[in-house]
Amino acid sequence: MDVTCHGWKNKIGTKNRECKCGSWKNHWINNSGKPWPEKCSILGCNNDATLGAHVYNPNVSGEKIIPACEACNKRTEEFSLKGGVTLVSANKQKTCEK
């Protein structure tokens, strides 16, 4: 099993972060090269994906953006991701502002 599916947490205090994509949802779309998924990326959640959430994992270098729902974006406990979720770097210097 892919270890990077487990142990994810929301990055707190990212509400006012911006990038030139206009939204973190657009940031994900621009940098993943994939269509926006219908559903939230978090395992066990069946809500529609409405936003790009800032997440991090001690086993993964750098903060990532994933498609998520409003409720999951407020989670404070650890969560797991569904299989096949595309992680986009939240580092603007490596993505939209490179």
Ligand SMILES: [Zn+2]
């Ligand atoms: Zn961007």
Ligand SMILES: [Zn+2]
């Ligand atoms: Zn969700």
